[in-house]
Amino acid sequence: MCPSGTGFEVFIAFLKLGLTSFGGPVAHLGYFRTEFVERRRWLEEKSYSDLVALCQFLPGPASSQVGIALGLGRAGWAGAMAAWVGFTLPSAMALILFAVGVTRWTALAQSGAVHGLKVAAVAVVAQAVWGMAKALCPDRLRAGVAVVAALSVLAVPSALGQMAAIVVGGIVGRWMLTLGQLPAAQHRDCGVSKVTGGVLLGLFMVLLVTLPLVAAAVHSPALSVMATFYQAGALVFGGGHVVLALLQAGVVPSGLVSSDVFLAGYGAAQAVPGPLFTFAAYLGAAMRSPFGGWIGAIALLVAIFMPAFLLVVGALPYWEAWRQRDSVQRAMAGVNAAVVGVLGAALYDPVWTSAIHSRADFGLALAGFGLLVYARLSPVLVVLLCAGAGWLFAI
Secondary structure: OOOOOOHHHHHHHHHHHHHHOOOHHHHHHHHHHHHHHHHOOOOOHHHHHHHHHHHHHOOOOHHHHHHHHHHHHHHHHHHHHHHHHHHHHHHHHHHHHHHOOOOOHHHHHOOHHHHHHHHHHHHHHHHHHHHHHHHHOOOHHHHHHHHHHHHHHHHOOOHHHHHHHHHHHHHHHHHHOOOOOOOOOOOOOOOOOHHHHHHHHHHHHHHHHHHHHHHHHHOOHHHHHHHHHHHHHHHOOOOHHHHHHHHHHHHOOOOOOOHHHHHHHHHHHOOOOOOHHHHHHHHHHHOOOOOOHHHHHHHHHHHHHHHHHHHHHHHHHHHHHHOOOHHHHHHHHHHHHHHHHHHHHHHHHHHHHHHOOOHHHHHHHHHHHHHHHOOOOOHHHHHHHHHHHHHHHOO
């Protein structure tokens, strides 16, 4: 797939998702699949699942990395930036405003409307698992891989468990799966050469190693904070909730942010759509000197997302060439089946366990699933209906 759209088109598409994508990275992948595979048809199911598998292997926010890659494929470098800005801007703005005085967000996080949004995420993720299972687990072996992957992740609920399930799925696919006649390779040229990819990957490593050293050498508090947030974005597998521990260790003991302010921001972050990594914007806005306000928010938001951008764009040209080999195609089929299992496990924990607490919750989630799968309503409309039901009935 060569770039064929515009940066503005990508920005508008991802801005809509940034305003409505509640439920965390797993739900985001469901929203992306519905929007860009089923509705807009920017890419086919297999290319999307391969992209998800790549981003699962990379550290950082997987859903944001998938979004950056989708924007890159649609409109080149401008599309990659537009996708990130559109998807990140709404939640970042909301958290910055909260940091500068909107204290009512704490009450909003406990409202029935927000709970309805969490229930909507159950329906969206269930739809994604349903659709991906039909497309990516067409035989007994791959269905078995998905089931075993789900059981493994439930038994070992950590990023390590997810990675192990995906790796085992790839090994099983490589050595046990028979795909028959493979289709002709269709290279998806997104305008990034291997030389450019190598430069970006090298820059990622240079910044990871040198930022803390330079900050210590020049005794710069600002650079030290930037290094902390860059490392957090570069070294975390498992999504936004994992990064919170690293950020807490980096800003609370040093007194840059009090524990009460940190926890209040975390509560507000649960009530906004988009990536949880935008919590960095809240901390930057709430932080004392050398940051604080809008400048601090933007600086730390860029610092925590920079590794994700460098890694996914840098890895894509190598990934696209490597995945065309027959053995890699078989391995990727096994990985894709395992990803279905990982998403299935995540549907239960944390998506289901955090949202479904009563019969009314289950009924609303079931209704949302039916509207998505059988009535084929827009996810945005289903999200709004679930939020309205949650507010109206205070489920």
